[in-house]
Each structure stands twice: as C-alpha cells, then as structure tokens.
Amino acid sequence: MADRPAGNPHATRSTIHAPNGMVATSQPLATSAGLQILLKGGNAFDAAVATAAALAVVEPMQTGLGGDMFALLYNQKNKRVEALNGSGRAPQLATQEYYLSKGYTEIPERGILSITTPGTVDGWAEILEKHGTMSFAEVLQPAITYAEEGFPVSEIIAAQWRRQESLLTQNKDAERTFLINGKAPREGELFKNPRLAQTLKAIAKDGRDAFYKGEIAHQISDYMERNGGLLRYDDLANQTSTWVNPISTDYRGYQVYQLPPNGQGIAVLQMLNILENFDLKNYVHNSAEYIHLLVEAKKLAYADRNRWIADPDFTEVPVQKMLCKEYAKQRSKQIDLSKTTEHVEPGFEIKGDTVYLTVVDKDRNVVSFINSLFDAFGSGIVAGNTGVALQNRGVAFSLDEKHLNCLMPGKRPLHTIIPALVLKDDEPYLTYGVMGGDMQPQGQVQVLLNVVDYGMNIQEAGESPRFRHTNEELFLESGISSRTRLELIEKGHKLVSGLxxxxxxxxxxxxxxxxxxxxxxxxxxxxCAIGY
Structure with missing residues (x-):
C-alpha cells in the first residue's frame, strides 16, 4: 500500500470534511444521487430515500424494491430519535403445515418459497410523508435515470454480481433482467434495467399504492400463483411499516440507539453493556486479548439473540431484561480471559447481503438507513416484467413450533439489518452501519470501540482490520498480525480464512x-462519502 503523508500513513483515504450536508454510501453514483437532493434544497429524509432508490439500481444484488428496510431518524424539529420498521411479513398462505407437508424441515434458502412481503417501498413512503419535503417523483428521478439510461458498474459490485450468475440463470425473468447474454456486466460496462425504470416511474407517479395495490402488485401476485409461490395481492395490499420506540444503552457517556426486535440490534447494546465492565485501556487494539474479549462478549449476546428475538406482535420479547446493566455485569463474569468458551447458553429463561447509507443535512437532521434483499439477489426470483428481485427473508423463520421465531402467517422474521445512531449530550454524534448479515452487531461494536475507546477518526475506525466470529469459527482480516493469530489459537479459537x-x-x-x-x-x- 502507498505511504500517505499523513498521521496514519497506511490509511486508504482521508476523512471527508464538510460544513453543510453529507451522504455516505457503498456506491459513488448513489452517494451523488443523495447529494443532488441536498443541493436542490431537500432535507436528509428526502436524500435518504433518493439514495436508497439509486442503490437499488446500481447495487442490485444487495438491495432493491423487493426487500426490507429499517431506519433511525433524528429530526431537529422534535429533538428525538425515531425508529421505522419497514420489514415485510410472511404471506398468509405461509404456514408450518404447508412446508412440512412438502417435506421441508427448513424453509428453502433460495427460490420462490423463501419470499416474504417486500417492505421497502412502504418504508420509503412513510419517511417522505412524515419528514420529507419532496415528492416521490423528485427523489426517484436519479434512480430512474440510472435504470433507464444505464450506469457503469463499479469494481467490487461487478465481482459480487459475477458470483451470482448461476443463481440468476435459474429464473428466466431474473436472467433477462440482470444478465447480459447470460453473463454479469463487467467492471465499467454500461448496465440498464428498463423494467425497473418503469416500476420506479409508476411509483413516482402514483406513490406507494402503485407498488402495493396497482399493476405491479397484480404482476407479482399472478407470477407467484402461476409458479407455486405463496405471496398474494392481499399480502402486498395490507403491508404497513411501523413506527416503533427505539431502544438504547449508555456506553461510556454515549447514548447508542438501535431498533427493537424483530431486529438484532439489541445484540449490539448487550455487547456494549458487557464490555463496559472491562477497562479497554488495558487492551492493545486488535491484540489477541482484545479480540478474545470481544468474541466472548459476542457469544453471550448472540446466545440471547438466538433464543429471544422474534416479532413482538406474536410473542413477548424480554427487551428490558436483555438490556439490564446488572444482567450484563453478571454475564461479563462468565468470560474466561485465558481460553475460549464453547456452547454458550442464553443467560436466562422465561416461563409462561445489504446496503447501508447515512445522510446528515445542513440543519443536522440525520438518517441512519439500511435496505436489504438478505442474500445476494434475495430469492433469485424476479416477478415478470417488474425488474424487481424479491427477497428471501423467509429463510430466517424456524419451522419448529416451539421456537419463538417460528413461521406464522403475517409474522415478521428475525431481521439482521440494523442501522445505528449515537448521541452525545442529546445531540447526534455518530450515524453509521456495518452491513453484512450476522456480522452487523459485531462489526458495529468494533467500529464504535475504535472511535470511543481508541480515538480513531471516522475513516480509520471503519477501515481498521476486523474479525468475524460465526458458530465456532473465527475469521480474521489479513491486517491482524501473525503473533495475534498464534495467541488466539493458544486460547482455543479455530481460525479460518475468508474474503x-x-x-x-x-x-x-x-x-x-x-x-x-x-x-x-x-x-x-x-x-464514498461526499459533502458540501
């Protein structure tokens, strides 16, 4: 890597500074779309929807109109954090009995039986209606232009797209929507999605009802019925987003906000509560001792997550117990600093792929926003001429009737996508996210500790080498030293490679x-992040 003439010579780029507004996303054209809205006088809420729509075009394997969304919002007018749950529900025909009768013990990971109701477009509409200043027609224009006139595919997205070629060829409409002569577009190749452009134009003209009650809804429903799917017109017509009370914890004087279940954001707060019982000044960053501590805290939080997180409309979720500081203190005592712990159990019992974006405007309104299809291109299904890939979020349900997250018609599944928002002295301080399935809570914690405990700037905090723990395996990025790797093995961790x-x-x-x-x-x- 190049040596930069800066305080951190091995950083990949400088922190972006700006006095007015800023947009940060995983694709430059989408960042530009949000910035256009800010420069035209739109607020952070308008820009967030414009950015999300643009990402649905330019990063289609990760996000789209056929997926779900969540957002944390801070509006300077009311001076409080608001939370929007824009996740869809299981179709009314989706029952445990149906899947079991077909011989399934688990919901298929891909295909037409993994599809749940898309919540994204309704969530966008809620944000614009409650806090926006612009119409759908205005905020969707950049996305429509990219879909209709095309955009050059960027480097990492091209590689991710190429890895899904075989999936897309399994569905005729997905193939003709997202492949060119049976192949994913190459880096720099112009890609158009005219079918998606027409869908976006319909929403721009008639709003959310165009998607949920108009011709688009009929196309999706008819396709599902013809091809053995369970999603129907009434599922789409009855989809609603939910404004919910955010949950939070205080971490070393910073108020950290997440959405409540059915999302996994509570795992972030539990990890922070556990780690607050340790003086991280005594731990060298990304040393074996540091990574071991975080992995063991993650195991404790995820054990509770896996046991208790479900749709609160269908079951009682013990949120207050999970967020209790005294409970975290007791859990922290279970961590053995010398060796890894196997088979971590929940701490108590009760009887009875993804895109992230964030926008801050000149008034310091803030949106922390995440939009996802779950796996790359979701179910792998595109319904007819809509140009919309439908998510496979149904795979997150259990078919075990005793499990809190068991499948039921109209129920929302356990959700992995979680935006984060941090306040300091009751004002927005940090809006951020780390996309990537069950990487998200452990990634968010690593980034926040980099800022709060280790004093890194916002760019360093995000690009510092990370770990990912899953099941009994620990993945480490190449920037973590060989000495740290050896010491982690000695503590009992099973190290594996991943990219x-x-x-x-x-x-x-x-x-x-x-x-x-x-x-x-x-x-x-x-x-990139861009400001003005």
Missing part, C-alpha cells in the same frame, strides 16, 4: 465542538 465477509461500513460523525461533518467510507466497498 468479502467482514461487512461494509459507512459513517458520518458530527463534531460536537464545531458542528462540522466528518465522513468515512469502507474500502471493502466501492462507495
């Missing part, structure tokens, strides 16, 4: 003294 699994960070920090904006963007993605 493109460490998440994608985007973040904006509001300087509490100057009110200036500082942006960071992950070199693991194609994107």
């Amino acid at each position: 493109d699994i460490f998440g994608g960070f985007q973040g904006i920090l509001v300087d509490s003294q100057t009110r200036m904006l500082r942006g960071g963007s992950d070199p693991r993605k194609d994107g």
Whole structure:
C-alpha cells in the first residue's frame, strides 16, 4: 500500500470534511444521487430515500424494491430519535403445515418459497410523508435515470454480481433482467434495467399504492400463483411499516440507539453493556486479548439473540431484561480471559447481503438507513416484467413450533439489518452501519470501540482490520498480525480464512465542538462519502 503523508500513513483515504450536508454510501453514483437532493434544497429524509432508490439500481444484488428496510431518524424539529420498521411479513398462505407437508424441515434458502412481503417501498413512503419535503417523483428521478439510461458498474459490485450468475440463470425473468447474454456486466460496462425504470416511474407517479395495490402488485401476485409461490395481492395490499420506540444503552457517556426486535440490534447494546465492565485501556487494539474479549462478549449476546428475538406482535420479547446493566455485569463474569468458551447458553429463561447509507443535512437532521434483499439477489426470483428481485427473508423463520421465531402467517422474521445512531449530550454524534448479515452487531461494536475507546477518526475506525466470529469459527482480516493469530489459537479459537465477509461500513460523525461533518467510507466497498 502507498505511504500517505499523513498521521496514519497506511490509511486508504482521508476523512471527508464538510460544513453543510453529507451522504455516505457503498456506491459513488448513489452517494451523488443523495447529494443532488441536498443541493436542490431537500432535507436528509428526502436524500435518504433518493439514495436508497439509486442503490437499488446500481447495487442490485444487495438491495432493491423487493426487500426490507429499517431506519433511525433524528429530526431537529422534535429533538428525538425515531425508529421505522419497514420489514415485510410472511404471506398468509405461509404456514408450518404447508412446508412440512412438502417435506421441508427448513424453509428453502433460495427460490420462490423463501419470499416474504417486500417492505421497502412502504418504508420509503412513510419517511417522505412524515419528514420529507419532496415528492416521490423528485427523489426517484436519479434512480430512474440510472435504470433507464444505464450506469457503469463499479469494481467490487461487478465481482459480487459475477458470483451470482448461476443463481440468476435459474429464473428466466431474473436472467433477462440482470444478465447480459447470460453473463454479469463487467467492471465499467454500461448496465440498464428498463423494467425497473418503469416500476420506479409508476411509483413516482402514483406513490406507494402503485407498488402495493396497482399493476405491479397484480404482476407479482399472478407470477407467484402461476409458479407455486405463496405471496398474494392481499399480502402486498395490507403491508404497513411501523413506527416503533427505539431502544438504547449508555456506553461510556454515549447514548447508542438501535431498533427493537424483530431486529438484532439489541445484540449490539448487550455487547456494549458487557464490555463496559472491562477497562479497554488495558487492551492493545486488535491484540489477541482484545479480540478474545470481544468474541466472548459476542457469544453471550448472540446466545440471547438466538433464543429471544422474534416479532413482538406474536410473542413477548424480554427487551428490558436483555438490556439490564446488572444482567450484563453478571454475564461479563462468565468470560474466561485465558481460553475460549464453547456452547454458550442464553443467560436466562422465561416461563409462561445489504446496503447501508447515512445522510446528515445542513440543519443536522440525520438518517441512519439500511435496505436489504438478505442474500445476494434475495430469492433469485424476479416477478415478470417488474425488474424487481424479491427477497428471501423467509429463510430466517424456524419451522419448529416451539421456537419463538417460528413461521406464522403475517409474522415478521428475525431481521439482521440494523442501522445505528449515537448521541452525545442529546445531540447526534455518530450515524453509521456495518452491513453484512450476522456480522452487523459485531462489526458495529468494533467500529464504535475504535472511535470511543481508541480515538480513531471516522475513516480509520471503519477501515481498521476486523474479525468475524460465526458458530465456532473465527475469521480474521489479513491486517491482524501473525503473533495475534498464534495467541488466539493458544486460547482455543479455530481460525479460518475468508474474503468479502467482514461487512461494509459507512459513517458520518458530527463534531460536537464545531458542528462540522466528518465522513468515512469502507474500502471493502466501492462507495464514498461526499459533502458540501
């Protein structure tokens, strides 16, 4: 790597600074779309929807109109954090009995039976209606232009797209929508999605009802019925997003906000509560002792996550117990600093692929926003001429009737996508996310500790080498030293290699003294932060 003439000579790029507004996303054209809206006088909420729509065009394997969204919002008018759950529900025909009768013990990972109701477009509409100043027609225009006139595919996205060629060829409409002569577009190749452009134009003209009650809904429903799917017109017509009360914890004087279940954001807060019982000043960053501590804290939080997180409309989720500081203190005592722990159980019992974006505007309104199809291109299904890839979020349900996250019609599944928002002295301080399935909570914690405990700037915090723990395996990025690897093996960790699994960070920090904006963007993605 080049040696930069800066305080951190091995960083990939400088922190972005700007006085007015800023957008950070995983694709430069999408960042530009959000910036266009800000420069035209739109606020952060308008720009967030424009950016999300643009990402649905230029990064289609990760996000789209057929997926779900979540957002944390801070509006300077009411001075409080709001949370929007824009996740879809299981179709009314999706029952445990149906899948079991077909011989399934688990919901298929891909294909037509993995599809749940898309929540994205309704979530966009909610944000614009409650906080926006622009119409759908205005904020969707950049996305429509990219879909209709085409865009040159960026480097990392081209590689991710290429890895999904075989999936896309299994569905005729997916193949003709997302492949060119049976192949994914190459880096720099112009790609158009005219079918998606028409869908976006319909929404621009008639709003969310064009997607959920108009011709698009009929096309999706008819396709599902003809091809053995379970999603129907009524599922789409009845889809609603939900404004919910955010959950939070105090970490060393910073108020960290997440959405409540059915999302996994509570795992972030539990990890922070556990780690607060340790003085991280005694731990060298990314040393074996440091990584071991974080992995063991992650195991404790994820054990509770896997046991308790489900749709609160269908079951009681013990949120207050999970967020209790005393409970975290007791859990922290279970960590053995000398060796790894296997088979971690939940701490108590009760009887009875993804894109992230963030926008801050000149008034310091903030949106922390995440939009996802779950796996790359979701189910791998495109319904007819809509140009929309439909998510495979149904795979997150269990077919075990005793499990809290068991499949039921109209139920929302356990969700992995989680935006984060951090306040300092009741004002926005850091809006960020780390996309990537169950990497998201552990990635968010690593980035926040980099800022709060280790004093890194927003760019360094996002690009610093990360780890990912899954099941009993520990993945380490190449920047983590061989000495650290050896010491982790001695503590009992099973180290394995991986690529493109460490998440994608985007973040904006509001300087509490100057009110200036500082942006960071992950070199693991194609994107950037841009301000003005």
